[in-house]
Amino acid sequence: MLSSPTVRTSLVFLAIALVGLLxxxxxxxxxNPWRDLGNFFLGILTPNFFSSEGLxxxxxxxxxxxxxxxxxxxxxxxxxxxxxxxxxxxxxCAFVRAIHELFWALIFLQFFGFHPLTGVLAIAIPYAxxxxxxxxxxxxxxxxEPGRALPPGTGNISAFLYTRIPDxxxxxxxxxxxxxxxxxxxxxxxxxxxLPTLGFYLEASxxxxxxxxxxxxxxxxxxxxxxxxxxxxxxxxxxxxLGAPFFLGEGLPIVWGNVQRFFTEDIVPAPLRNxxxxxxxxPWLNDLMINEAMPGIWNTIVLTQIxxxxxxxxxxxxxxxxxxxxxxxIRRNAGHVALVIARSTPEYILAYxxxxxxxxxxxxxxxxxxxxxxxxIGHLIGRQxxxxxxxxxxxxxxxxxxxxxxxxxxxxxxxxxxxxxxxxMRETAILGILGIYTLGFYxxxxxxxxxxxxxxxxILVTALLNIGVDTLGRYIRRKLAxxxxxxx
Amino acid sequence: xxLNLIRKLMVSSLFCVTAxxxxxxxxxxxxxxxxxxxxxxxxxxxVADYLSExxxxxxRYIPVKSYAAAVSxxxxxxxxxxWFGGLSGVQARRLVPGSEAxxxxxxxxxxxxxxxxxxxxxxxxADKLSDLEAPLKGKTFTFGSKGSTxxxxxxxxxxxxxxxxxxxxxxxxxxxSGNHTRTLRLVEAGTYDVGALxxxxxxxxxxxxxxxxxxxxxxxxxxxxxxxxxxxxGDVNDRFGEGFKQRVTEALLNxxxxxxxxxFPRSGFIPANNxxxxxxxxxxxxxxxxx
Numbered sequence: 028m029l030s031s032p033t034v035r036t037s038l039v040f041l042a043i044a045l046v047g048l049l050x051x052x053x054x055x056x057x058x059n060p061w062r063d064l065g066n067f068f069l070g071i072l073t074p075n076f077f078s079s080e081g082l083x084x085x086x087x088x089x090x091x092x093x094x095x096x097x098x099x100x101x102x103x104x105x106x107x108x109x110x111x112x113x114x115x116x117x118x119x120c121a122f123v124r125a126i127h128e129l130f131w132a133l134i135f136l137q138f139f140g141f142h143p144l145t146g147v148l149a150i151a152i153p154y155a156x157x158x159x160x161x162x163x164x165x166x167x168x169x170x171x172e173p174g175r176a177l178p179p180g181t182g183n184i185s186a187f188l189y190t191r192i193p194d195x196x197x198x199x200x201x202x203x204x205x206x207x208x209x210x211x212x213x214x215x216x217x218x219x220x221x222l223p224t225l226g227f228y229l230e231a232s233x234x235x236x237x238x239x240x241x242x243x244x245x246x247x248x249x250x251x252x253x254x255x256x257x258x259x260x261x262x263x264x265x266x267x268x269l270g271a272p273f274f275l276g277e278g279l280p281i282v283w284g285n286v287q288r289f290f291t292e293d294i295v296p297a298p299l300r301n302x303x304x305x306x307x308x309x310p311w312l313n314d315l316m317i318n319e320a321m322p323g324i325w326n327t328i329v330l331t332q333i334x335x336x337x338x339x340x341x342x343x344x345x346x347x348x349x350x351x352x353x354x355x356x357i358r359r360n361a362g363h364v365a366l367v368i369a370r371s372t373p374e375y376i377l378a379y380x381x382x383x384x385x386x387x388x389x390x391x392x393x394x395x396x397x398x399x400x401x402x403x404i405g406h407l408i409g410r411q412x413x414x415x416x417x418x419x420x421x422x423x424x425x426x427x428x429x430x431x432x433x434x435x436x437x438x439x440x441x442x443x444x445x446x447x448x449x450x451x452m453r454e455t456a457i458l459g460i461l462g463i464y465t466l467g468f469y470x471x472x473x474x475x476x477x478x479x480x481x482x483x484x485x486i487l488v489t490a491l492l493n494i495g496v497d498t499l500g501r502y503i504r505r506k507l508a509x510x511x512x513x514x515x
Numbered sequence: 516x517x518l519n520l521i522r523k524l525m526v527s528s529l530f531c532v533t534a535x536x537x538x539x540x541x542x543x544x545x546x547x548x549x550x551x552x553x554x555x556x557x558x559x560x561x562v563a564d565y566l567s568e569x570x571x572x573x574x575r576y577i578p579v580k581s582y583a584a585a586v587s588x589x590x591x592x593x594x595x596x597x598w599f600g601g602l603s604g605v606q607a608r609r610l611v612p613g614s615e616a617x618x619x620x621x622x623x624x625x626x627x628x629x630x631x632x633x634x635x636x637x638x639x640x641a642d643k644l645s646d647l648e649a650p651l652k653g654k655t656f657t658f659g660s661k662g663s664t665x666x667x668x669x670x671x672x673x674x675x676x677x678x679x680x681x682x683x684x685x686x687x688x689x690x691x692s693g694n695h696t697r698t699l700r701l702v703e704a705g706t707y708d709v710g711a712l713x714x715x716x717x718x719x720x721x722x723x724x725x726x727x728x729x730x731x732x733x734x735x736x737x738x739x740x741x742x743x744x745x746x747x748x749g750d751v752n753d754r755f756g757e758g759f760k761q762r763v764t765e766a767l768l769n770x771x772x773x774x775x776x777x778x779f780p781r782s783g784f785i786p787a788n789n790x791x792x793x794x795x796x797x798x799x800x801x802x803x804x805x806x
Contacts, residue, residue, distance in 0.1 A: 052688075056707070057704060058706065140593040141577065141579075220580055227580070230580070231553070234551070234693065235553065236700070282593065285592075472661055474581075474583050475662045476805075477586060477610065
């Protein structure tokens, strides 16, 4: 077994995570965490749907921001996909998608303020980077045969529209629809930094221990996502997309002078702004790197590696819940509900909830990341096992799990896991805003102290770290010859 | 089909940019989110109604999620007036030349921070912080918001000054609860051993019977310092008419609705000016929060 490269890779990652555990801050500091957890579940069972007059509006805004953001992102992404073969375009896309929606929102908040554009761009920009990559992959895989059948002299645009697009259309549509679901999650968490979406009210209810109010919001959010196939219809899409911009709320008017000030003053490193020149820049940068970037990077990596392995273990444990090869329909349906809830809840919200309940440490973050990502991967490989036909005399129970199914899905399991590596790291960084000492903590501190120059350097560091992990993840997937489809 | 959809998307994106409008003559204010949101919204809607009546313009309060967001909104002229803490006020006035502190609460001239501890820690109250060095060492500790004066700046200053070390070195774990009410709840629940909070929030919650005094107690009180104040932008007269700043100041100083004052909680508002907050600026520079 050890001769298998996939097993060896898994063991290396397991070892890294175990070493990481030695350095990680894992603790439950709340004195009565189970009582709070109990209160929380009681809140979900006794939801109060009439807590806030703004709840329905918030839900509407959540949908509106998601639609406008994803629509703009997909248009921009499509255009970028057409020129994706150029290295600068690829680098640009990798860069914008390496920065989390919440970081984008925090940046735009500084000069657009509470204008709808802040939320729309915070979703559209990173999504454009992701769309560009995925669309270009889809376009590349298109069958070249129809193109060859065209008469000579056919224009490039006609050829593209009539031979490439028809072949890719279904895949692109499926992916875009899937991305809309991600957009709803992104839109909801933007509320945590002050935009008028669901997260705004969720944070307010949670921090005050109003669990019934928070429970109602979570339930509404799950219903919204679970019923997407019912209300997101191709025929209705134009209506939604045309209508959505009118439901973003008024916000506050943009003062354009602020935009200029942000780029020409705020983000210029303090020593340069104060005329100390390059001589002052080195100590400034050193201080920032040693006291903030380094500890931030270290904690981000430690947490990411632990969360990655925890996600892997949880996915492997979770997929039998929905697999046809185990249990009856009742257990499978319950399994589906559990996994839908796990994967529909954004990591940020899960981590926020667990931090409130268990107190601050890396533990809530690990559990949140593992639950969300494990829910996604467990769902995908569980579904995959359903297409496996077992021999009539195949082993049952644990033997079926360990010797039949796991080996068969292990490669695609690893492919998903390494695909999500970069996503987990991006989330890990952002969870710092909640008070775990990852890069996001230092970014948030810099912003709280109105030092946008420092914040921008730290965001840049975060982006580079993500690009590094993304590259490494792709290298490992290529090395192990693992193939996967994109997830978010 | 594809083109059709793309065209529709383009049209709608144009709408998105133009759809957002807000009337220019609304006087907008905000406040630092130092307490539970429901309380803030209740309190400041009352203030908005009062100001609107007194000033004869439309007045709107917008809630924000962080101290920095309040400062940024003020700096970006999306709000023209704000109820700031000592530190956020100093930050805001540095960023907006011409802006002025116009009124503070009666209690804000001599504000205090209370250090509170969960009773399980068995820490006894003391008059001098230095007497608490041994019992406090290695405990877990929470500030309020990162940008708070009473919840972060002053307690951090006294910890550094008294124990000659950074909070994160002196305590075994240092957190930022987000606001004063949450600091109180977290220490009460034992999530943190010790915390520091705004003394007015403590006294009000105590008076309302919302504190389990068997679980949490005050162990030390800081010396007095200046804190909260109303700060207004320097350019409001250009926008809302001559003498507008003066009218806002008078309206705030004349606010005598007991229910509204109680919600702050302040017994009234008195004049203030930028120089009152020099001690806060110096302290912030000393511990490196301000450049």
